[in-house]
Amino acid sequence: MTAARIAKTAAYVALTIYAALSLYPFLWMVSGAFKTREEILDGGHLIPREPTFDTIVTTWNQLAFVDYFRNSLVVTGLTVLGVLVVYSLASYAFAVLRFPGAKTLYWLFVALLFVPGITMLLPVVILENRLGLLGTHMGLVLPFINGTAPLTVLLLTAAYRSIPKELREAARADGASEARIFLRVYLPLTKPAHVTIAVLTAVPTWNEYVLSRVSLNDESLYTLPLGLESLISGTVVRYNEVLAASLIMVLPVVALFAFLQRYFVNGLVGAVKG
């Protein structure tokens, strides 16, 4: 009994330590956002001595946050939407329909997993420059969508394959069209997988910096990461403002995840089993 109790206590101690480590930078983000310029310089204490809202207000006013938010929302929203539409259709075809080239195309998309994004970056920039897409939001969205192809096709095809074929046969016997079967039978049954894909796409897109950095020039089109960067590129870095801006940037994603968490976990479980 006592041995079991000791084991249990040890387990909770270990779990708490890792929880603290997971939260560590996030806690300091919150703490820094409520500190003044002077207090942030003497950095050892987590709880601000004189918490102030001024830092968040100054940071918000200093940057065009409303623009950055809107731009980030547009880019992330269009990317997630595009990924869900384009690859749920393709994965449905790979999992359910039989047509020449299905297998080749499926493996081609999966093989793209090994092509590094950086290898494609320069040609994408050159191509977009020719097409006049460089520096636009569409110029970000299209390569982002294409970049998610391997993992999305893998996960969604597995999810559609896990649906019993009899359901499709039955729907077809009732005279349902392929589009109808896809929309009314397969999509509702694979909702968790789609939420998982949406989160796995939204998080990196929201935080994307590399392609945005080399393609966006017009400051009114900047996304949040570029806005945040402009705070740190000056000679004197005011970390209380950087941390406040970081907090403003991550809060929406944290909220989104908290909201979708249940589906997300289920979708991941389904994908692993599939």
Added chain:
Amino acid sequence: MASITRSPRRWKEWLTGWAFVFPAVALFAVMGVYTIGSGLALSFASWNGFTPEWIWVGLENYADLLWADPSLAPGVRRAAWNTLQVCVAVPLLTVLISLPLAMTLNSVRRLRGLLRSVYFLPYVTTGIATYYAWRYLLEPEGSINLMLRSVGLGSLAQPQGWLANPSTALWTLIFILVWSAVPTATLLYLTGLQAIDPSMVEAARIDGAGPRQVLWRIIVPLLTPMTTGIVLLGVRDSLHGFQIFQIMTLGGPGGHTNVLALETYELAFFKGLAPTLGLSSALGWLLFVAAVLLTLANARLLRRVR
């Protein structure tokens, strides 16, 4: 007779299939086929991005990167060594931390859901915002150093800051990479553990298996698909990803945290009018070859473990 009645139907299914994959294929044709083709072609040419013509140089770019150009090859070799350390350390440490973490989490009832959400936070927030927060914490007077000093481990503190000291910079970044990779890995292991039939473990216990045997003979083998996925994706992310290197150190101090992907990026966008675009493409393709080779090696290794 049968073939005549069946063939229109089959045609219909073919057309439906093609229609369903069309958007994905069209996007890939523009953003994938064309860019892969032109990128590969560019790796055999010399170009600075502004002149109208490419100058074909054959395999010269590859040779320059690997050995021929004394101003390039040593830097590339060092970046390759750094990349290799990241590629081995990050997946390995991720597995070594997330497997025990998931097993411990699976063994408790209370607070399990809350802890699972907390552990997932680093994945959700990782990126430029968290990297800046880490930069602040790793500064000379940052909270990491102050914490070490306050618990009497002042000798471990880094007076120059963790990212400015050549001997700690790379491992500090590896630590942060592991920190952001553990969430997904833990979640995968946790779902894997919950799928294990408890009666199987029970039966092994009745047959006299100790906890160690249960772990190595039952749990670890059953989790191999998760481990394979975590390691393969970890290696891939370590080879491909360089955002953290670009945001936190830009390869410094003195190239000690330069990795191949970052070098590729610098050659592509930060060399002004120098004709380095072909070199950048060549390095990108060398990275692709490395990704394929490492994946094959890993798949073999993991199959042997199973």
